[in-house]
Amino acid sequence: MDKPDYFVPRGGHPPQTDLLTGRAVFTEAYAVIPKGVMRDIVTSALPFWDKTRVWVIARPLSGFAETFSQYIMEVAPGGGSDKPEPDDGAEGVLFVVGGEITLTLGGTSHRMGAGGYAFLPPASGWTLCNDGAAPATFHWIRKAYQAVPGIAVPDAFVTNETDVKPVAMPDTDGRWATTRFVDPLDVRHDMHVNIVTFEPGAVIPFLETHVMEHGLYVLEGKAVYRLNRDWVEVEAGDFMWLRAFCPQACYAGGPGRFRYLLYKDANRHMNLRPFR
Template sequence: MAPSYASPATGLPSQMALHTGRAVFTEAYALIPRGVMRDIVTSYLPHWRQTRLWVIARPLSGFAETFSQYVVEVLPGGGSERPEENPQAEGVLFVVEGAIELTIGSDRHRLEAGGYAFLPPGTQWTLTNSSTGPARFHWVRKRYEAVEGIEVPPAFVANERNEPIRWMPDTGDTWGTTRFVDPDDVRHDMHVNIVTLEPGAVIPFEETHVMEHGLYVLEGKAVYRLNRDWVEVEAGDFMWLRAFCPQACYAGPERFRYLLYKDVNRHAKLPF
């Protein structure tokens, strides 16, 4: 089954559209539905040409503090020779529409839909859209937590079409994860994976853990447990969870997939 990838809608709703929706920000989670990611809420970045972005997560004190996440749209001819100004920031790019030319050092890569790149801190990279249509990709950023005696992982590129789904045990191959980094590789302090649930599959318990999450729904729909609430989510929605927010899921009638961020493999920060 060929994967599909949702991304924000263009334009604005009709003036006759009802002013009701699913957007909510609580003490434990936020839900940003696809219908509110419109042109009017886009932002721009220094040193980027013909580019706009939807900022769907940023560090907020007392909520989720480890990462930011953008959906970036680059028009033909656009891009940047100075994309990342923070030398301590690592990043993951995941392409959902069109194609980009990514240069890492002296190596050039073409990333199409499903393309994935890990960019360690201090990497010299550039990005352009040399195609004839717009390109869209997720950009997840985190301040890398260096550890003495542990080397920084190298940059790499991949495509999810070439990576297996690793099914959870005892689920009949209905709930699994496409991993781009070995979970045992402690050089990495964040994972950005793709979670897949086949029609009717479930996450059968309320996961409650220290990792913060960003979940962008790539395709399908589901009913998702977020803290005390069961909420309907669909392709193009974003769920933003602070640490220890309970979560579970019932997938809908079609394959349900989401791009998942979580922080991993580091000591908890102490206030002294």
């Protein structure tokens, strides 16, 4: 596989001469947050994070997607946190798209550059800093871990996308493949954060309709995505947020490959008393 080239948002602000046009949309079944709306004005600060700003691109919403949040974190040199996660019941995944960070986990420091991936189980007591000379940008996906009596909590691990071999989807000649960082049959894990790759001309040839919620951040390329009743053009830096059972399909027209970071909840019974 070619060396990955991930999109990194830069913020800024459009000039007063720009037209009021854009591709952002929020519907009953899906939302599209294009890269052009990830500006300085919509960033936030977080408690106990120094020299850091965050774009919140997904959060639990009643009546929409309810299982996860997703942040794009930008940490300036010298920034980071000794108390990053305020919820001891939350698990997380970090995926680095630009610069370098040092993640300390269980007393061991891990230097993570672009493509770096870390799974952080609940109460793992991790810390993070940017001790380099350039800003670092990474995705942070958070979920309340659903513990099951008799099933162990999964272990923390750190890896890089380049060290994980993509798995081709059946009958696609490798044109549609998924980089899976955990075994999908490992029921210790109640979420999967993978990378999906389409070569030019590859398709999802049917409308997937399933219980898993999705967050899809486009890392590279462009495509036309079918979301519910609509065909939507997306490109590197765009984020798609899909409610459970939203029909979805894709056509990757090229000229380069189309890749996205994909979140989904998995491996748990459905909550039959969601409003208690």
